[in-house]
Amino acid sequence: MRVGVVVFPGSNCEYDALAAMTSLGADAELVWHSTTELEGFDAIILPGGFAHGDYLRPGALARFSPVMEAVTRFAADGGSVLGICNGFQVLTEAGLLPGALQKNRGLTFLCQPTTLVVSSTASVLTSRATVGRELVIPINHFSGSYTCDDATYDELVANDRIVLTYKDNPNGSRADIAGIANEGGNVVGLMPHPERAMSTLLGSEDGRILLESFVTAPVASLVR
């Protein structure tokens, strides 16, 4: 399993993602955002941070980085793509996932453990988890309030694309949404940081089941 972790100017969670992937036995490497070809990779991670300074809006400039055309093709070909935090914001700006991430309700930067509930296993991030299982995973964001129109929300629900929800909504996200998948289940974005929940020594290892799913579940095995 060869995983590419995309590095934008301003990314800051790429080494956490790299360490998490390596600890799960994946062959992971960093990919600079000017890359235009992702051939040979089995999965791509857009890590957390402040890509391009988060200027304008989080993800608004990163979506025009050269690598994003390659990520879009990679996703269209069924490749596994995971956007964590800022990476989720980039995926929504790029149109690979619907909706948008707005400033948190309360306008405060939130950095705290949260309890998530697995609400769908039909994604590359949750295929090995169990619906209803609670996971303690930290969040670390200012703009994490998931927003979408009614038609998009109905579509997400109807197709089981809401993969993770907050038990106690910290940021005002619509319907407690913490993470969603695309129609094929191969592109997933979430605001919490599973790569920071890989060891009980550091507070929680509940992120493992998610990232284990990501490195082991071939998309073709997903049944909707």
Place this chain on the structure above:
Amino acid sequence: MVRFFSVNYFVIVDVTLRSGIADPEGATIERALPALGFTGVTDVKAGKSFRMNVEAESEAGALEKASALAERLLSNPVIEDASARLGAIHAS
């Protein structure tokens, strides 16, 4: 022979949240106003404004260009509306 000269137009682009989208900044500002003695101020909306010189052959051309870049980059159409308007003309 008629020649069209490109001129720099001063364009202002306003980006605001679409109606129905939560605006915690605007709501917070509105709540703070009575404490400062400003009463009767409602429907406060926070937004962004961008100012730029746009080279074009006409006002319409400048606004068209600014509207296009506002839709593609300056705003997120999922949650925001953008509108371009003309300021004073700068000689090129």
